[in-house]
Amino acid sequence: MSEASRRELEQLIDERVTAVRRHDSATLLRRHDDQVLTFPLLPPTASRGREAIEASLDQWFGGYVDGPGYEVHDLVVEADEDLGCCAFLYHVTGTLTTGDVVDMWVRSTAVFRRLADGWRLVHAHESVPFDPTSGRALTSERPPEL
């Protein structure tokens, strides 16, 4: 485990929180590798590349009249010199353009690779669990402290 990498990755998550709150897509996109592999919260099941991220950020930020509020909880980092993984929960809140209120807990795994000019996100996985009986996504399950 590299403590220096751990601190740098914690700072990247802080950077992400600030950027989401500011709807700052440019900062978020710069951190993504050209070929980032994404397993997103909403369809599609998987995507490759930064263009898909750009479209989903536009849709995300454009969908809110108030928000999204974005808080990170329970961050766990595994890191060596040039590869790192951040696992955390985020609490997203706000009001959509449809008038619907969002209050959702999401699991997030973010894998970073250190390149010559800094860390880049090479894989992101975001999700909620689902209830197999009803088939419904469980969007408001705050787990106990991990």
Place this chain on the structure above:
Amino acid sequence: MSEASRRELEQLIDERVTAVRRHDSATLLRRHDDQVLTFPLLPPTASRGREAIEASLDQWFGGYVDGPGYEVHDLVVEADEDLGCCAFLYHVTGTLTTGDVVDMWVRSTAVFRRLADGWRLVHAHESVPFDPTSGRALTSERPPEL
């Protein structure tokens, strides 16, 4: 990127496929770190430790009268000497004790740390996306090749 680690991690995924098909919980459990952090497909939202894995494997295997069939697709590995991440899709099929037929595509991210006696799973994240309009989990979405 360590090519030696990549090959070892690909072998771990092969080991997992064989073990699932044999309902071989012991082999699966041995690969999990004591403090593994899991974001599972079904509730809870998150869990810590090997005991939770053991209970969920018992429930998973016990739930099928035929299966689970388990095929891994589109495996992508990022690995350095002592840390690695595997991202892949798996196709799970079979018949439950309830008579329901399962035919599901799941996204999986598995993060491994090399310890003195071999690789251990330190973080696992499994999910399907959901449709925000209906609130339903999307369990049969086969994405195009990545």
